[in-house]
Amino acid sequence: MKAENLRPSIAMDNITLARLLDETAALLEIDGADPFRIRSYRRAAEAVEQQTTQLATLATPEADPKLLLAIPGIGKGMAANIRDLVATGSMPLRTELLQKYRPTMLELLRLPGMGPKSVALIWSALQVADIDALETAAKAGHLNKLPRMGEKFTAKLLKGIEDHRKNSSRFRIDHARDFAERIATLILAFPGIETVTPAGSLRRGRETVGDLDLLATGPACEPDVVAAAVEYVATLPLIDKLHARGQNKVTFTLRNNLQVDVRLLPRASYGAALQYFSGSKMHNVALRQRAIKRGLTLSEYALLRLEDNVIVAAASEADIYNALDLDYIAPELRENSGELEAAATHTLPNLITLADIRGDVHMHTTETDGTRTIREMAEAAIARGLRYIAITDHSKNLAMTNGMDDARALAHAKRVREVNDQLAEEFAAGKGPQWAAWESYEKSQGAPSSPTGSPSVRVGTYEADPGGPSPSNQTTHDPRIALPPHYSQLPYHRPMEPFRIFTGIEVDILAEGQLDLEDETLAQLDIVIASVHSRFDQPEAQITERILRAIENPWTRVLGHPTGRKVLKRDPYAVNVDTILRRAAELSVAVEHNAAPARADLMDTHLKLAKELGCKISVNTDAHAIEELDYMQYGITQLRRAWLTAGDILNTLATPDDFLAALRPKP
DNA sequence: GCCGTTTTCGGCCCGACTGTTTTCAGTCG
Numbered sequence: 001m002k003a004e005n006l007r008p009s010i011a012m013d014n015i016t017l018a019r020l021l022d023e024t025a026a027l028l029e030i031d032g033a034d035p036f037r038i039r040s041y042r043r044a045a046e047a048v049e050q051q052t053t054q055l056a057t058l059a060t061p062e063a064d065p066k067l068l069l070a071i072p073g074i075g076k077g078m079a080a081n082i083r084d085l086v087a088t089g090s091m092p093l094r095t096e097l098l099q100k101y102r103p104t105m106l107e108l109l110r111l112p113g114m115g116p117k118s119v120a121l122i123w124s125a126l127q128v129a130d131i132d133a134l135e136t137a138a139k140a141g142h143l144n145k146l147p148r149m150g151e152k153f154t155a156k157l158l159k160g161i162e163d164h165r166k167n168s169s170r171f172r173i174d175h176a177r178d179f180a181e182r183i184a185t186l187i188l189a190f191p192g193i194e195t196v197t198p199a200g201s202l203r204r205g206r207e208t209v210g211d212l213d214l215l216a217t218g219p220a221c222e223p224d225v226v227a228a229a230v231e232y233v234a235t236l237p238l239i240d241k242l243h244a245r246g247q248n249k250v251t252f253t254l255r256n257n258l259q260v261d262v263r264l265l266p267r268a269s270y271g272a273a274l275q276y277f278s279g280s281k282m283h284n285v286a287l288r289q290r291a292i293k294r295g296l297t298l299s300e301y302a303l304l305r306l307e308d309n310v311i312v313a314a315a316s317e318a319d320i321y322n323a324l325d326l327d328y329i330a331p332e333l334r335e336n337s338g339e340l341e342a343a344a345t346h347t348l349p350n351l352i353t354l355a356d357i358r359g360d361v362h363m364h365t366t367e368t369d370g371t372r373t374i375r376e377m378a379e380a381a382i383a384r385g386l387r388y389i390a391i392t393d394h395s396k397n398l399a400m401t402n403g404m405d406d407a408r409a410l411a412h413a414k415r416v417r418e419v420n421d422q423l424a425e426e427f428a429a430g431k432g433p434q435w436a437a438w439e440s441y442e443k444s445q446g447a448p449s450s451p452t453g454s455p456s457v458r459v460g461t462y463e464a465d466p467g468g469p470s471p472s473n474q475t476t477h478d479p480r481i482a483l484p485p486h487y488s489q490l491p492y493h494r495p496m497e498p499f500r501i502f503t504g505i506e507v508d509i510l511a512e513g514q515l516d517l518e519d520e521t522l523a524q525l526d527i528v529i530a531s532v533h534s535r536f537d538q539p540e541a542q543i544t545e546r547i548l549r550a551i552e553n554p555w556t557r558v559l560g561h562p563t564g565r566k567v568l569k570r571d572p573y574a575v576n577v578d579t580i581l582r583r584a585a586e587l588s589v590a591v592e593h594n595a596a597p598a599r600a601d602l603m604d605t606h607l608k609l610a611k612e613l614g615c616k617i618s619v620n621t622d623a624h625a626i627e628e629l630d631y632m633q634y635g636i637t638q639l640r641r642a643w644l645t646a647g648d649i650l651n652t653l654a655t656p657d658d659f660l661a662a663l664r665p666k667p
Numbered sequence: 668g669c670c671g672t673t674t675t676c677g678g679c680c681c682g683a684c685t686g687t688t689t690t691c692a693g694t695c696g
Contacts, residue, residue, distance in 0.1 A: 036679055040668035075669050113685085115694050148687055156685095200696085213696085246684065261696080276681090281696075288680040293672090299681055 012056045012086045014605070018049035020085055020094065021078075026106050027097040029116035030123075040078070046282055047073040048082070050337045052609040054578060059086040102129035112160040113153065121146060135161050163257055170208035171258055173634055174597040177202065177483060179258055180212055183238065184481040187262065190232045192220025197482040199277040203331045205484070205637030207597065211259035213277045221248070221264040233262050269301045271316035276300035282336035290324050290340065298324075332640040349643050354636050355490050356646035358654055360629060361390035361502060361527060362560070362592060362620035367412050368393040369401035371625045374419045374501070380626040382433045382499055384487040388656040390502035390527045391416045397508035397516040398533050404505070406521040413503040413525055424498035434495040441492035484633055500656035502526035506560055508533045513549020515556070522555040526660060529592065531560030544576040551580070551589050554667040558590045558618065581610050588664040590616035590650055595635020596628065607642035616662065618650040 025041035048055060051071065058067045059082050068079040084091035101123065108119045108131065122128045125146055128137050138158055143149045171179075177198075184196035193216050197203070200213035220229045226248050233250045234242060243259075244251040250262045265273045276284065277300065284298075291298040295306050302314035303323055313319035318328045326343035330351055333339040342348045363377055364370030370377070374391055381389045393412060394403040404412060426432025477486050504527035507515045515522065515530060522528050530550040532543065550556055559580070584591050591610055599622070610617050619635040621628055639649065646652040653659045 034668080037668050039679075043669080073669070077668055081668095113694070117693055148692070150687065152686060211696095244684065249683080251684095277696080279696080281680095285680055292680080297681085301682090 012089070014048050014051055014055055017055055017082060017085055018045040020090075021045035021048060021081070023106055024081075024091075024094045024097065026109055026116070027094070027101060030101055030105060030109075030120045031097060032116075032120060040073070040075075043073040043282070044078045044081075046336070047071050050335070050605065052605050052612060055082060056086045059083045104130035107131060108134060111157065111164055113156055114160075118149075131161060131164070163253075166257060170210050172597045173202065173205070173207055173209055173637075174631070176209035176212060176258070179254065179260075180214065181477070181481055181483065183212070183236070183260060183262075184214060184216075185478060186236055186238070187214065187216050187233060188478065188480055190220060190229055192218050192225075193229060193264075194218030195480050195482060197274060199274060200279060203278045204280065204334060205332045205634075205641055207634075207638070211261065214260065214262045215270070215273055215277060216262060216264050217267050217270045222266050223248075226264050226266075229264050233264070267315065269314045271318070271320055272298070272302050272314045273300050275317045275320055278331050278334065280335050283334040283339070286336045286340055287324065290326075294324065296324070330640065332637060333643065335641075349645050351640045352636060352644055352646045352649060352652065353640075354485055354487065354633050356649070356652040357386070357619070357632055357636070359386055359388040359390075359651040359656070359659055360620050360623070360632060361388070361504070361558075361618060361651055361659070362392050362506065362529060363389060363623040363629070364393050364401075364506075365391055367408075368398075368403055369624060374416055375422075376626065377623070377629075378419060378423060378499065378501055379433045380629055383437050384629055385437075385490055385492050386499075387495075387497075387654075388500040388502065388659060390504040392504035392506045392527060392529050395505055395507040395516050397510060403508070406518050409505055409517060409521050410524060413505075416501055416503045420499075420501040423501070427495070427498040434499055438492060438494055484637060486633060487630060497655075502656070502660070504529065506531050509546055509550040511546065513546045513553070515550065515553055519555060523666065527557055527663070528555050529558040529560040530556040533561075544579060547580050548583055551583050551587055556589055557663045557666075558592050559584055560592050561594065577606050578609065581606070581613050581615055585610075585613040585615045588616065590618050590663060593617060593619045593635060593638065595619050595621045595633075595638075596631045597634045604638060604642040607639065607644060611642070611644060611648050616650050616664075617644075617648060620651070 021041050022045040025038050025045065028038045028041065048071075055068070057063065059079075061083075065079065068074055068082060069076070074082070081091045081093070105119050105123065108114050108122075108129070109116065111131070111134075122134065122137070122143070126137055126142055128134050135158065137143055138154050138161075141154070143154050143157070144151065180198040180202060184198070187193055187196050195217055197215045198212060199215050200209070200211070202209045202212060216229075216233075220226065230245060230248060230250060234245045234252075236252075238254060239252040240255045242250070242252045248264045251259065252262075253259045263273065263277065275287075276298075288298045291303060292306075296312060297304050297306050298320070303312045303320050304310065305312055313323040321328050321343065326340065327346055327348055329339050329343050329348065332351070333348070339348065360381060365372060365374050365377060367374075370393070372380070377391065378389060391412075393409075394401040395409065396403040396405040423432060423434070427434050477483070477489055479489075503525045505517070505522075505525055506529045507517055507522075509530050509532050510516050515528070530553065532547055532550075547559070551559060581591065583589075593607065607617070619632070619639060621631040621635070623629045623631070650659060650662050653662060
């Protein structure tokens with residue numbers, strides 16, 4: 001089959017469609033339009049972004065019009081808008097608004113304190129529409145003549161413009177997590193504060209975080225005494241600028257411009273607050289609508305009965321969801337993309353967790369561009385409770401990484417087997433890193449080891465003993481800070497068979513789609529990952545063609561960087577993911593999701609699509625250093641956001657042999 | 668503009684903080 005026939009036009013992809021609709025909503029706001037009409041544009045943008053099929057293919061004159069209307073939030077008017085956008089690149093309302101206003105106004109909306117009303121006012125009074133002109137006007141004192149814009153407003157705005165220029169980007173989730181832990185540790189030092197939970201987009205596991213929401217509770221947060229704790233938080237030494245302090249809320253920024261909101265809340269309403277501040281906004285709106293239909297009202301303080309204001313639920317999130325006839329919904333799913341319906345019908349997925357991961361089958365060593373040896377990477381994986389890894393250094397075409405030619409690849413694989421055998425011998429002799437890790441874990445639990453051969457421990461598995469050890473608290477990760485678990489917080493399972501290191505390679509896909517090593521070399525390796533690395537300048541169609549040909553290659557067992565997102569920084573959507581995933585599924589080639597923050601190869605819509613198409617998926621860190629193995633937790637979070645379970649992912653398979661058998665067979 | 672156990676009209680989520688008010692509008696989350 002020719003690839004052309006498979007490929008729909010993606011000139012107007014879903015992400016672009018969503019952006020155009022969202023911008024139209026912002027312009028309508030500036031125009032002072034009906035707020036409910038504005039909301040419907042926002043809702044439509046969200047809905048479009050979450051679709052797994054490219055709407056451009058449903059918006060053609062030939063397509064069944066019912067398909068678009070079937071999407072919640074898309075009605076007759078919006079469907080017409082989408083058809084216009086696909087056909088012409090714009091739509092009448094948007095064109096009209098852009099003639100009336102200026103596109104640069106959308107950037108003004110991102111300044112703190114600037115909303116649509118202020119943007120509209122400044123435009124009508126001063127004809128100011130961009131940041132530079134706004135700064136000039138503010139410095140000249142022109143804003144002070146306008147209603148509600150005094151000196152303080154101007155000063156704050158100028159600071160906001162400065163910050164915006166300095167750093168208008170969001171923070172990567174791993175950096176945000178580090179800061180959250182650091183600040184939470186300081187807050188926990190105040191007597192009477194017992195737990196701190198990072199909420200907001202960090203809790204939902206978004207790849208980037210705009211600001212931190214930290215919720216603290218404990219006896220010191222009760223209303224009559226909370227003032228002292230607020231005072232303590234507002235004077236923390238790491239605060240660069242204090243922005244606001246209310247009765248139970250403190251807002252500040254750090255020197256790196258990360259904004260932090262700390263809220264101190266009584267135990268009794270902690271669940272309501274946690275639910276509320278975790279969002280997402282659209283999820284909360286939908287949840288409140290559901291509450292109202294049941295004669296209830298939901299706020300950040302409680303779920304109340306409307307008729308008599310009696311509290312129905314407030315202390316825990318589960319109470320609130322249950323009181324609304326819903327199963328508990330994991331934060332990663334709270335995007336108003338079907339999770340409420342699934343929770344109502346008890347059909348939420350049993351989401352994958354870090355504890356399900358048994359192997360990490362993409363990593364590098366000093367042989368190419370990694371920083372550690374084969375043995376060091378293996379020991380680090382053993383310490384993290386993994387039971388198999390693959391050493392997949394680069395092939396020669398990636399010269400800048402010191403990529404290997406055929407001879408080096410074979411010699412390297414031989415060394416990998418040697419380390420593998422060495423570890424196996426040590427294991428059999430009751431020595432080595434596996435037993436050392438197990439013993440240190442048992443010691444940390446302070447409990448006698450479970451007897452060998454107990455019914456829960458089957459030979460050949462790493463299954464936990466029921467009622468056995470619980471997650472270790474002896475880590476640098478404070479259990480009072482509620483964050484997704486780190487490898488070091490998981491129970492360590494008694495090793496029942498030797499750790500396994502697969503031989504492998506990450507081969508570069510050449511311009512014509514062939515792999516850059518000989519078949520005889522590839523035949524000797526357990527895992528061949530074909531990845532797009534170079535040829536940045538190729539047009540979209542050629543890159544997609546190249547990847548398709550690489551998938552056809554019978555030696556390819558895993559497709560690395562399937563969206564090319566890491567490579568194609570300028571346009572991450574320039575690769576036709578639909579077609580690639582379809583072909584990978586047909587040929588049983590696994591697709592790889594890169595767990596490293598901000599390097600995710602498959603967006604959540606792509607992950608959903610991969611599952612729909614029956615793709616084999618594995619999640620790996622592509623670690624170049626020991627610490628990078630810990631990126632796995634972020635990969636897991638992304639999989640959870642895509643509703644995936646352990647059964648959807650290959651490297652959750654318990655034994656190394658099961659994993660190898662699940663890959664596409666070698667020719 | 669969307670939606671329907673209120674079904675073709677009349678609804679559509681909630682509260683705090685700020686700067687400016689002299690009782691509140693706008694912004695934010």
